[in-house]
Amino acid sequence: MNDIIGITMGDPVGVGPEITVKALAEMTPEQRAKTRVFGNLATLEAAQTVVGTSLDLSGLVEDLDVPGAPLPWGRLDPAAGDAAFRFIEAAVRAAEAGAIGCIVTAPINKAALNAAGHHYDGHTGLLRSLTAADSAFMLLASERLEVIHVSTHVSLKEAIGRVTPERVLDTIRAGHAHLRRIGIETPRIAVAGLNPHCGENGLFGNEDVEQIGPAIAQARDEGISVEGPISADTVYYRAYQGGFDLVIAQYHDQGHIPIKLVAFDTTVNVTVGLPIDRTSVDHGTAFDIAGTGKANHTNMNAAIAYARKLAAGRCQ
Known part of the structure; x- marks a missing residue:
């Protein structure tokens, strides 16, 4: 395999180009x-002017055409959404061919992506489609807390419907396999409950007992070290204090809020379950500051560092 990483520039009118050159x-x-x-x-090159860098980018960039580039910063534009799609598609094909070992994605704008006719809920769904993967999972990684999600970019009502024994079990398996790959021999996994107090014996809902419990039991039968369901108002604190290596979050905000609270600038978004490796910044296109040079690239550096570890692992 290849230890070269491929960075996708993201939406051309967002902060992706700036954090990339930084x-x-x-x-x-x-x-x-x-x-x-x-x-x-x-x-x-326009981003370099904005941030004050002067690298020779020749040889570093697979230059894909964007009509009228550079486009005006910070304006939602279907042309930019289409360009962001093409950057990702090119990187995926390079990864599938073995030319790069891991993809690092700068942020895209979902509205621009969809306005361009690419109807996906974000990077994870797009990457799953491009690679023809059966499923993919969003894992958020930081120094003291890691979270993987049963569902992400769907309504809360739909997210509840996705809490099935099969999906929860698949999420546990995916998280377990990923942690083993990065060197944790016996990952300690906690599964967050869906309802307050895990349903309080049916007073607040039965999903924790009927949908989540069977998945945990099956995972244990497979030899996975997993506990739960554990009330979501305590499980993240326990994991942050070192009690668990990974928390299974049942839906987007249940996982994103705690990890962004404790590691807003350094959390890395990792897509698990694909035939290729991908990491990403965990922030958006920030149209309000695009083109000003103010964008913080700390998160991009963290995503790149994680990607290099994954790419190196594929080379072993």
């Missing part, structure tokens, strides 16, 4: 030699 500027020459950017050269 990250590139801080790399060593050796690190840049193992980095490839899937984006638009004219936009990246």
